[in-house]
Amino acid sequence: MKSENAKQTINGFIDTVPLGISTSIYGLVYGVMAANAGLNIFETIAMSVFVFAGASQMTAVQMIAIGSGALSIILTVFIINLRHFLMAASLAPYLKNESVTKKMITSFFMTDESYAVTYSQFQKEPPTSSYFLGSGLNIYLFWGSSGAVGYFFGNLISAQMSYVFDFAFVAAFIGMIVPMxxxxxxxxxxxxxxxxxxxxxxxxxxxxxxxxxxxxxxxxxxxxxxxxxxxxxxxxxxxxxxx
Amino acid sequence: MNTEIILLIFGAAIATYLTRFPLMIFSGRGDISKKTVKFMSFIAPAVLTSLIVPIIFIREGSVNLSLGNLYIPAALITVLAAYYSRNMLISVITGISTVGLLMLLF
Structure with missing residues (x-):
């Protein structure tokens, strides 16, 4: 049973690689933005480790950059993430038989990307939370590491160039909004x-x-x-x- | 380390986790109404738009619609790139290179 879980986790991880790669592009932009907003490398990584939500983190660092208060930032993050309720509600019926502890852990790793991969997998194969976890871990690794890489790029960008690179954030958001x-x-x-x-x-x-x-x-x-x-x-x- | 940022990170982390786990655990005991689902489906585009539009149009505290505001043409071109490519990388690269190119030209 243990090895079956491990196999499912690995499958979920592998199936999510293409989306992981595209996630790293957002991640780079996030890292650059965090550097420009004046966060240090630990804060930049801590946000990816503990918050782990792309649009929210970019929004948070953008709001830090323009001087928003912590309360309005946290509220905005909450509102952006309300869509997680929908994703969780749609996956929950498939994971009815899994333990609460396991669901508490795997739901932390739920993102738009791992949701999309997992949901389509659950239409074809017997659903397991291990698969969902593997998919989420993939995005977690790609997102976290690309953010750190982006941070170092961000520190290399001069003030004059920042007019150009600030637009990366706008362009990334346009890339998210248009398909919606x-x-x-x-x-x-x-x-x-x-x-x-x-x-x-x-x-x-x-x-x-x-x-x-x-x-x-x-x-x-x-x-x-x-x-x-x-x-x-x-x-x-x-x-x-x-x- | 800046204490306010640390608090903010933990606040944002808790706020985010609070949206992730509840329905995973308590589902099946009363579904979300169709109207709520519909309302929530508009939240992401609404919030994301409100974050970038002022950056595009407002410079130094007032709306700038002049030709000198390179973000406007660049945003239009990025929208087209995003629409036709549906690809994040292409959108970002198109956007940045448009601003860079316009900066060189003007």
Whole structure:
């Protein structure tokens, strides 16, 4: 049984290598950002070791760089990570028979990437938390090490070059956002967030505009999608009535 | 080591873990409503957008729409690169090289 677990962990690890490699690109950007934000190497690595969440860590160091308070940073991180609830809820039924301790441990390693690999594996093969753990450990290693490498690059970048490399963060986020924008409500979300964040960053004290724009824009997207659904139902209703 | 940063790291770590384990353990006892799922699906694009848009448009405390703001054309080109490639590396490299190139040209 032990060796079966080990085998599953290794399988999960190996299947996640391609995503691990792409994770390292984010990792490099994170490391560069952390260096520019004035974190030291231990803090940079500690964040990857204990927080272990890509978009959140980049957000946190960006907010440190612009001088946000700790409380607003922690809240923002929490909000960004709310999507984990959805991923956990979708994997949980497959892992019903695993022990609570094991689930407490493996869930720490859950990321967008390991979730994606594991979920698709569970459609084909009997689900195990060992596989999920192996997949998560892969991302953990790639993410942690690329962050450290990025940190040293970050320290080599001169002030003049930093105008260019600061854009790496913007570009990385654009690379994350664009694939998420597949529907009209998602377009609404992005536009509303853009407007609120610009106005908010000018007029709202501190960095609370990030949370405010995040919540209002999500709500705008939600409303848009409800309205579109209602309209569709109405149209359907009219058609059936006419027939 | 900066104490505030250490506290922040642990706070962020706890906040993150609190989103990871609960539904893994307590699932099946009442699912999340469809509306909540829908709302939450918009959170990631909403928050990520609010982080970068001010960086693109605001320089020294006010909105800068002038040609001198190289981040605007670079962001547009990066959006296209991300849309067509769906690839992180290509998006980042396209973005950085666009800013670098524009800086050399202007």
């Amino acid at each position: 924008v597949k529907t009209k409500p998602a377009v609404v979300t992005v536009l509303v967030s853009a407007v609120i964040s610009i106005v908010g960053s000018l007029y709202i004290p501190g960095k609370w505009y990030i949370i405010i724009a995040g919540l209002f824009a999500s709500f705008a997207g939600f409303l848009a999608s409800e309205l579109i659904e209602k309209k569709k139902q109405k149209e359907k209703g009219v058609i059936t009535y006419e027939y």
